Amino acid sequence: MAEYGKLLKMNEINGFTVSLCLFDDLGRTSSYSHIMQENYKSGYTQVIINSYLMLKIVEDMLRDGWTLLSIFIDDPSVDEETKKEVNSLVEGIKKNPLNFNKLSEYLEWALEDGSIFIDKIMLASKFKNSYKTCELYSNGVLFGDAKQLVFSDYIKNIVEDYLNEG
Template identity: 30%
Template sequence: MNSYGKLFRGHSEKNNQLLLRSYDPVKEKYFEVIKEARNEGLKQVIINSEIMTDILYATLNSDGLILKVNMSDNTDDDIKENVKAIIRKLKSDKLIFVKLKEELEWAADSGSIDINSIDIYISNKKYEIHSNGIIHGDDLDSIFDKIMKPVLEKYFYGK
């Protein structure tokens, strides 16, 4: 069953936690999910391009595949095509990730959200990860524990 989740984090000195809350866009309004979490003292996680790049690297390190990197509309078409070409080559040579990281470096350096979303395949499951902190796929707890949480802990808390 495909499901959705939204990433949140505690934002007090004592509450350095990361959470993945289930989210059903058919039954719940996005802003209500955010509002409810804020009332509980949580902040939504926005996944900037630097975090996206780290998620891509963690996926490859966990024997996963990068299926697609969706760039913002403002991104130069040449860069979009280069990224697509590199991703095709990644399936047979994971060392090419260095070239992908170089191609995306301008976005990661700016702290931007120029990477709108990524599609990855890991543990025989496909996931979509969006810059607004929404994850879509099967068995979201698995991707959260294996990939998302370690990357986000390092980014936010230096763990």
């Protein structure tokens, strides 16, 4: 099973389509660079997940019973107080998913078009007797044992709708 996935988009006649390219490793000695070059030659480009898309994905997953484990912000211009407030809001969402509205309102200023304020989100859900996790990075990398499920059930439609609106 591939460890990582990378979101790629292709501009086709009817608009953008989004695909998930799977990799075993992203390191320098891996085939990642070669596979990405081949995809670029075929017309694919990478997908960047901005903060608006991150929150939209989280919102849809919360509706389906997923748990938001964390939101990572690595922007050096963000002060510790803001990071603490975001972490506090995430803890509130764990207790009650309806608290997502508070997080969304708090981060409204960071949702300008194209903003990459949120670097990574981590979510989990219980399937049968075990938990499945997924991490989504702003650079379009997916990690975790539920990456393909999260891509097909949430990310693909949300990102395609966003890329093709207007």
